Every structure is written in C-alpha cells, then in structure tokens.
Amino acid sequence: MANLLINRTLKSIGNSKLITALSSRSRQFSSITAVEQPQSDGPSSSFSFSSDGQENKNNRNNQDDSIHIKPLSSSSKHETASSSVTMPMSFMTGSIVGKRFYNQVTTRKADDGNGWTVMLDYRTLKTPSKRPLKLPTLALAKAIAAEWEYQQTDGIRPFTMPLMRLACTALERVPLTRPKVIDYLMQKFNQDLVFCRAPDDNDLTSVVNERQVEKIDPLLDWVKSEFGFKPVVYSSFFGGKQEDGLTKAIETVLKQTDDCELAAIDAIASSAHSLIIAIGIDRGKLQIEEAIELIRLEEDLQVDRWGLVEGGHDVDLADLKVQIASAAVFLGLSRRI
DSSP states (O other): OHHHHHHHHHHHHOOOHHHHHHHTTOOOOOOOOOOOOOOOSSSSSSEEESSSHHHHHHHHHHTOOOEEEOOOOTTGGGOGGGOEEOOOGGGGGOSOOSOOOOSOEEEEEOTTSSSEEEEETTEEEBOTTSSBOOBSOHHHHHHHHHHHHTOBTTBOOGGGOHHHHHHHIIIIIHHHHHHHHHHHHHHTGGGOGGGBOOOSSSHHHHHHHHHHHHHHHHHHHHHHHHHSOOOOOBSSTTOOOOOHHHHHHHHHHHHTOOHHHHHHHHHHHHHHTOHHHHHHHHTTSSOHHHHHHHHTHHHHHHHHHHOOOTTTHHHHHHHHHHHHHHHHHHHHHTSOO
8 A cells, every 4th residue: 555655656756866776676565653632723713522631531441442532613713824733642553543524635834834734625734743744845745645635534544654753853853862763773883783793613503694795895885985994894793893984984873864864764774773774874885785785684585495474484585575665665755856
C-alpha cells in the first residue's frame, strides 16, 4: 500500500529526478507517528478525541480509540483560519486509531509565507505541541498530504504514514534534543557496523570477510577521500576506536545539518547500526538498495547457506526497507532545491 502511496504522491508533486531516484527504491512502509493529545483551539471549531481525561480511562478499558468530532457552531464555520486538528496519543501505537474524519486533503502556503502546511478539510494539521505542521518544501507537504489522502474510510493507519512521523520528529523533537541526538550518535560511532570485520582465519567466517572486503572497503575509501581519514577495521563485534580527526570530522557534519536532515540521519543510523551508512545516503554515495545490501551482508550469507526462516528473515528485511527507504525519501523531499 505504501509503495502505491509514494507512486501516487510523486505524480502529484512533479518529476524531480532526486525524488524519483529515491522513491524508485522504496518498498513497503510501516511506521508510527509521534504525537500527543489535542487541545481545542476554540469553543467548537476543533476536533476532540477520546484519548483525553476521564473519557480516555474508560476507553482504555474498552480498547476504543475512536476519534470524535465536535459539532460546528454557526460562527465557527466562518473562522476557518483558527481551526485545526491535532492527532491523539493513541496515534503512537501504530494501530487503527479511528475512522477517517475528513473528506479533502490539500496543501497551502504557511500563514507567515515561510513553508507549507497540510489542510484536512478546512483545518490545519498540527504538530503534537499544537503548532501548525509547517514543512520546508511543497514536495514534502504534498507527500504527507498524500499519506492522509489515501487513508481508508474504515480507519486511519499510522503505520502507513512514515513521512508524517519523521516530520513530527524533525519539527518537535530534534530542535529540543539536538545536542543529545548528536552526542548519542557519536557515542556509538566507534561500534559502527562498517568498522566490524569478520575474522578470516576459519571456514565459517572467511566467506563473510571476503564479502566485506568486496562490498564495504569501497565505502571506507570514500570516507577517506571525503574526510581525510580512512576508518580502522577491527575483528570484533564491538569495533574499535577511530582516529580523533575522523571522529571530529563526522561530528562537524552532524552539527551542520538542519533539523530534517538530522532526523533522517538519526533514523537511518538507528536502523542500519551505522552512522557512516547514514551519511553515505545523505551525501549521495549510497542508494537505498546498496545500503540495505551492506547492512544485511552477513545475514544474507547465512540465509544463502542455511535457508530463509519465513516470518523471521523476510519480516526483518521488509522492516529494514521500511525504515531506510522512508528516511531516505524524507531526506530528499525536505531539501530546498
């Protein structure tokens, strides 16, 4: 479903070569959006949800995540500029949160002229902190609008809206936690997946080592040409310390990112267990399928040798494609070209 959504989205936002290149490698998306309880913007012009106050306690017992809409007063029908919709906490669960409560999805220029917003009917889509979801590009706004447009009438499925989730992260969480995000990424840098090399002194691991040399060494050579230091590889699951020059260069790259870029890099690095792979995608060195091949290199060799476990290996692969592809597409759509 997500692949169809992205294809339809691309048709609506134009023929950008960058977007097409990214999205052509996209597959199935499955994700949830970080959002919070709503707060009414007016006496009768905003949506209210069952996930608030005492009503929420009762609904938890009944597993009811229905979305309830307050009736509009005659005056509020004409006050569309102040009307809005904010998703409830139950949106974080990934389950169906309620029936579709809107008819039309559109995009428009932000009120201050800086960025773009998404409209559900006449209501402005808001972030968890009740601010308009102001996006940096029209392309990203239309892509998120498409996620909302292709929700089914029987329910809203957050796991089919990965761009919405990443946008909320970039707009809400990253600005408040930027130093912590960068510090965490750098703490894990020495244990980067591409720094860990299988031993070549026995039959079980020598094949893995040969494939790592073939596939990963070109990426390490690129790191040297890009940052002036070639990473050191270690025959250890935990990697090893890298040169201070390389560490500082990578940290500088992270500090120079904007919020959308850092959110995407953090998402990719988390799924790939590799900051180098995330930066490789960010700088155009790696395409989505190439990154996935590097991430799954050892596991794919084990599958070739011992066979695929249905409901295990295939699910892991699908989930990895979800996480890497959605973040890469978000990265491309959020850039002002």
